Amino acid sequence: MNGWTTCAWGVIWREGLRFVQQKERFLSALVRPLVWLFIFAVGFRSVLGLSIIPPYETYILYEVYVVPGLCAMIQLFNGMQSSLSMVYDRETGAMRTLLVSPYPRWFLLLSKLLASTVVSIFQVYAFLIVAYIWGVEPPPMGFLAVLPALILSGLLLGALGLLISSAVKQLENFAGVMNFVIFPMFFASSALYPLWRIEEGSTLLHDIALFNPFTHCVELIRFALYLKVDTIGLPVVIACAAAFFAAAVFAYDPSRGVLARKGGR
């Protein structure tokens, strides 16, 4: 391994090590979507009728519909958890160790982003296995086909987390992230109900959901899980991931972004 890969691997290794040591974090990452699947989805099954919509080729149960949204939800929470740990590292001083590395800041942030994505993918697969046992059975090849989609959505949501961490000054402010980022992104998306259903209720909410990058993460995962490509979601997710990451790099630049404002002149 050369120095660059050693550095990136070191950041991923540390994130993985911390994740393994924080058993509660893994447990809550798994329990959260399972509560939705076991309780919410069962209750909603009889209330919400679903017509045949791509990528599905037949009528499906609500549990089947909601699983891709819950996969994305795991990644959304993981992205915010990474953001939280960045703020914690900044408060405790551990962040400075990272930032005085001789490697460029964009590379260090990219390594952090990769680490967060890898951790989120492990959580998603653990959830998919439980969902499979519960009776949500996508095509076996779907488990492989969904991996690139999970990487892309993990990068998008992780990059968003990085960007948020640059702006959040204290851990205490993280309740605001729950209220103003996680909940709106999750509920104003196609994670729990199809866009046509939302449109029936509110055109405005439908439009908001359509512009919500999280919707495209959900649809990208949904299509990939059923061996199809979401041709709209794919470029949107790639573009949003790139934009959020570029903004995070800018924000962490000591001479230009948020750190510059905090650091005086």
Next chain:
Amino acid sequence: MTEQPALSVQNVSHAFGDVRAVDDVSFSVAAGRFTALLGVNGAGKSTLFNLITRLYSNRSGSIAVCGHDMQAAPREALLSLGVVFQSRSLDNALSAAENIIYQAALHGIGRREALSRGEALLARVGLSDLMGKKIGALSGGQARRVEIARAMLHQPNLLLCDEATVGLDVKSRTDIVADMHKLTVEDGVGILWATHLVDEIWPDDQVVVLHKGRVLADKAAAEVADGGDLSDAFLTMTGDGS
């Protein structure tokens, strides 16, 4: 030919709003020399450290580590630099070895080499048996030594220590200061040691007195003391002596 200084700070200023935390500061740290940056709390020491380590962007004057300008060649400058921050920056949930592996990776050093260097560095201060212990289980002095070993992993030419002995007992402080002086002699490392504790400075050390963001003196400790007590000289210089 003059030897390249380990650190050169030239005409550096930095402000937070209207408050000038660092005001036209210039000094240098010679290779293999222990230089104390002496100043009371709020003198501007930590701001200066943040500028030297590029945590803050330096917008006036220049900072060079071993001849590498921090703005123009940050990678080369940071490669030559080791840092021990004022507040603890080790991961308490990880062991000393895991912290060392992580830090080494951030400098592109592989796991095996990191462990070998880490063990050697800790063995020098008689703490090689700490490698497997969680940081949270170490005493303050032991954790500080692990931090110093960690900062030395990539064999830097300049070591910055920002009030590295804060919160430690007298014996730990004395031992760490002695270890640092040994490093300058045995490894030729230039050390910039920020402190407000005069008793950590030895007579042969170079002293940069920083007060309200300005350099009041830059000479050997014995010269600053001028035949008297360094503490009295410092208090007189900063206007706190009566």
